[in-house]
Amino acid sequence: MQFPDDDNGQMLAAMQEAGIDLSQPLEVDFFLVFDDQRDAExxxxxxxxxEAQGELELNFSDELEKWELIVTINMVPEYDALVAKETELNTFAAEYDGMTDGWGVMQHQEGDDEFMDDEDDDHECGDHCHH
Known part of the structure; x- marks a missing residue:
């Protein structure tokens, strides 16, 4: 499968290379960052x-020194859908003086269940993702 030569396309190509089935829905984490805690909240x-679907998590990123809102959406990681969702979330975040900071997918491989307690932020990230 060919992907556009940009951050999202490169991320999808890397996921495909890693053996991730891009035709199946995955939990995709979109990262929104805010300087101010009140804006993030x-x-x-x-x-x-x-009406937005998905899980939400808010925490302070010591590395970024910003508030990070993680929006997790179960979706097929298709290029146009990812770009559309990222654009939609960036527009939303801008209303609160925030912006998107990439997306990532947790990698779950066969046999990972036996190491569930060792789960860290072990996801594939784009160039703007700092996890």
């Missing part, structure tokens, strides 16, 4: 009350 509250 307002964005979290509005997203949680919206």
């Amino acid at each position: 307002s964005a979290l509250e509005d997203l949680s009350q919206s």
Whole structure:
């Protein structure tokens, strides 16, 4: 499968190379970052009350020194769908003086279940993802 030559395309190519089945739905983590805690909390509250599907998690990233809102959506990681969702979330985050900071997918391989307690942020990241 060919992908566009940009960050999202390169990420999808790397996932395919790693043996991830891109035709199946995956839990995709989109990262939104905010300088101000109140902005991040307002964005979290509005997203949680919206029709948006997915899981939400807010924490402070010591590495970025910013508040990070992680929006996890179960979707087929198709290029156009990823770009559309990232654009939609960036527009949303901008309303709260935030922005998107890439996306990633947790890698679960056969046999990972026996090491569930060792799970760290072991996901594939794009160039803007700092995890």
